[in-house]
Amino acid sequence: TWNNVPLAPEDSIFKLTATYKVDTFPQKVNLGVGAYRDDNSKPWVLPVIKAASQALFNDPNLDHEYLPITGLPEFTSGAARLILGGDSPAIAENRVCSVQTISGTGANHLGALFLSRFYDFNGPKQVYLSDPTWANHFAIFRNVGIDPLTYKYYDPKTIGLACDEFLAALASAPDRSVFLLHACAHNPTGVDPTREQWNQIADAMLQKGHYAFFDCAYQGFASGDLDGDAWAVREFVKRGVPMLVCQSFAKNAGLYSERIGALHVVGSSTEVAKRVRSQLAVLTRSEISNPPAHGARLVALILNNPELFEQWKEDIRTMASRIIEMRKELYRLLTEEFKTPGTWIHIVNQIGMFSFTGLNAEQSQALIDKAHIYLTTNGRISMAGLNTGNIRYFAENLDKVVRG
Numbered sequence: 119t120w121n122n123v124p125l126a127p128e129d130s131i132f133k134l135t136a137t138y139k140v141d142t143f144p145q146k147v148n149l150g151v152g153a154y155r156d157d158n159s160k161p162w163v164l165p166v167i168k169a170a171s172q173a174l175f176n177d178p179n180l181d182h183e184y185l186p187i188t189g190l191p192e193f194t195s196g197a198a199r200l201i202l203g204g205d206s207p208a209i210a211e212n213r214v215c216s217v218q219t220i221s222g223t224g225a226n227h228l229g230a231l232f233l234s235r236f237y238d239f240n241g242p243k244q245v246y247l248s249d250p251t252w253a254n255h256f257a258i259f260r261n262v263g264i265d266p267l268t269y270k271y272y273d274p275k276t277i278g279l280a281c282d283e284f285l286a287a288l289a290s291a292p293d294r295s296v297f298l299l300h301a302c303a304h305n306p307t308g309v310d311p312t313r314e315q316w317n318q319i320a321d322a323m324l325q326k327g328h329y330a331f332f333d334c335a336y337q338g339f340a341s342g343d344l345d346g347d348a349w350a351v352r353e354f355v356k357r358g359v360p361m362l363v364c365q366s367f368a369k370n371a372g373l374y375s376e377r378i379g380a381l382h383v384v385g386s387s388t389e390v391a392k393r394v395r396s397q398l399a400v401l402t403r404s405e406i407s408n409p410p411a412h413g414a415r416l417v418a419l420i421l422n423n424p425e426l427f428e429q430w431k432e433d434i435r436t437m438a439s440r441i442i443e444m445r446k447e448l449y450r451l452l453t454e455e456f457k458t459p460g461t462w463i464h465i466v467n468q469i470g471m472f473s474f475t476g477l478n479a480e481q482s483q484a485l486i487d488k489a490h491i492y493l494t495t496n497g498r499i500s501m502a503g504l505n506t507g508n509i510r511y512f513a514e515n516l517d518k519v520v521r522g
């Protein structure tokens with residue numbers, strides 16, 4: 119048996135982490151996976167998570183009974199307010215259906231599965247993904263029988279948004295197409311549309327009746343401001359673009375392994391939201407029965423307790439501002455100290471966990487092979503892997519590979 123099973127390639131991002139771990143070179147640097155590190159290259163347990171964990175530990179009433187199929191209600195309602203806004207008209211009109219998921223990946227999967235079952239595709243089942251995007255998006259949609267196509271998003275010449283091509287793709291796609299949009303801190307490029315560009319995107323989506331499939335894995339990471347980073351999502355709700363949002367708490371709460379996230383489907387009425395919810399419950403039941411409790415309890419405490427919420431916002435600012443400092447310092451090193459050929463302003467203009475350096479595959483591979491600096495070969499670096507101790511080493515080696 120299984121003689122015909124082909125060997126699958128390892129996951130490109132997690133393979134980097136594994137290789138980095140066994141590398142014995144003292145100055146090795148991991149800029150691969152998007153996971154926050156403090157200035158000493160260590161994972162950071164957010165102080166608010168420590169406080170919430172303590173509160174859970176001291177709660178005598180906690181047990182390990184099943185959660186409802188759609189998740190912990192205090193979590194899902196708080197999560198909806200966080201992304202859609204406390205004053206969201208959709209929440210007030212009771213037409214948002216929120217379901218707990220296995221982090222952002224699970225939300226993407228459940229959203230894609232729901233679309234595959236119930237979306238009125240205008241022709242074949244297809245989704246438009248940004249080129250480039252998080253590699254896992256392709257696999258997630260293929261798994262549920264939706265064919266991923268791409269739209270032009272990034273312009274290598276400007277290392278910025280290819281806005282005209284993006285708008286042209288929206289205009290030429292068949293009516294009612296599904297477009298996956300990164301809500302903020304685009305992965306892998308760190309290039310986000312401006313508010314004006316978002317409005318143009320919303321115009322085009324409304325004109326064609328397209329469906330917005332938002333993936334929001336970095337709320338708070340882009341600007342340090344939870345509300346600011348949710349702007350596009352909220353604007354789309356306000357303007358009536360049909361949509362859902364996938365939400366992850368892996369990055370902004372440092373809860374990577376707890377797999378806590380949510381899927382929010384904005385419906386046109388209470389009745390629609392109720393029916394959508396009933397189907398999401400059926401799908402969830404057949405896949406995981408009910409979601410895990412620990413991460414949901416931690417996030418629910420934070421979202422529903424004003425003191426913890428303030429602490430969380432401070433923790434998020436700590437992470438976001440360290441990353442912004444690293445952007446500034448890298449830009450300074452490249453332009454002032456090493457006088458590296460090329461323009462590097464995109465390093466400070468890009469947003470969130472990642473920067474798309476503009477390095478090609480050979481240059482990226484040279485950094486791995488010659489300098490023990492791990493990054494994905496599309497030239498993406500996780501800014502969170504840089505710190506005051508390793509940034510000069512990185513800049514120096516970046517300079518070397520650029521000079522060839």
Ligand code: LMR
Nearest residue numbers: 131150151152153252305
């Ligand atoms: C990344 O892109 O590095 C993160 O989103 C981690 C992952 O799951 O790939």
